[in-house]
Ligand SMILES: CC(C)(COP(=O)(O)OP(=O)(O)OC[C@H]1O[C@@H](n2cnc3c(N)ncnc32)[C@H](O)[C@@H]1OP(=O)(O)O)[C@@H](O)C(=O)NCCC(=O)NCCSC(=O)C[C@H](O)C(=O)O
């Protein structure tokens with residue numbers, strides 16, 4: 307097995323908006339929003355007595371015009387709940403890009419869904435995303451991410467859920483997320499070790515633009531690929547923070563040019579205006595420029 311994990315192909319996941327499947331107006335609106343991905347939620351945003359109607363809404367939505375240029379993910383209820391099996395049947399019928407499992411505690415939770423999808427001959431393009439939002443999920447996050455290396459695993463992305471994690475642990479919401487940062491970084495280490503993406507948790511106070519801006523900056527600095535969102539007003543800020551800035555692109559292009567210079571041939575380390583650059587920085591620079599190209603190539607919603 308190789309000792310290092312190659313950089314991912316980099317799907318854009320800067321802004322991943324949760325849309326309650328019960329809300330037909332919000333479902334319709336998702337076509338016109340400039341987010342990279344949409345999570346159609348059948349879990350906590352849908353009351354128990356409305357789960358069946360929410361599934362019907364999704365059937366109609368998926369039968370309608372395609373959601374252009376966005377990843378489509380369906381968040382189901384836990385398989386052990388009374389709603390989980392019918393939700394999974396719906397996923398098998400609608401074939402979104404991914405199914406999001408809530409409250410994943412251990413690798414077996416992911417493996418169980420993977421087996422059910424394989425038994426149903428679901429195409430391998432149908433991926434699994436896992437919410438890390440329980441104390442056991444955080445404790446086991448390395449093993450959960452590692453299970454993505456098992457042959458045939460569909461695991462693709464971990465999503466942090468701080469509402470549930472705060473509920474389970476009693477950690478209070480605080481600016482800077484002081485007591486949560488170690489757990490968030492556990493998630494980051496796990497995904498980076500095994501080549502997955504991680505998305506930062508939702509920010510509930512959607513009218514607090516300043517607080518959201520600060521939390522996006524923090525999430526990007528930690529290494530998250532993007533953020534799960536709850537409201538359209540959060541999309542532009544997330545896209546800005548989790549996409550490369552103009553300065554980062556200029557710097558990356560300078561690194562690529564420096565290594566393309568014949569003088570750099572055969573050298574692993576060069577002096578760029580008083581700063582050491584190694585070939586590992588070239589790999590990072592190429593990935594960043596690739597991401598910038600994906601963003602420019604994306605059609606506006
Ligand atoms: C939080 C909300 C209930 C607020 O809704 P509302 O009062 O309708 O807000 P606005 O009036 O400001 O809405 C303005 C327009 O935007 C549309 N809208 C709002 N939210 C969405 C959305 N998520 N997707 C698409 N469109 C949306 C409204 O329809 C208005 O449109 P218009 O009529 O044209 O003016 C609401 O935002 C909401 O329900 N958000 C999502 C909630 C959700 O999905 N929850 C589950 C995910 S959170 C989570 O996973 C937590 C995690 O598990 C954890 O443990 O942490």
Ligand SMILES: [Mg+2]
Pocket residue numbers: 350408439467469470
């Ligand atoms: Mg949750």
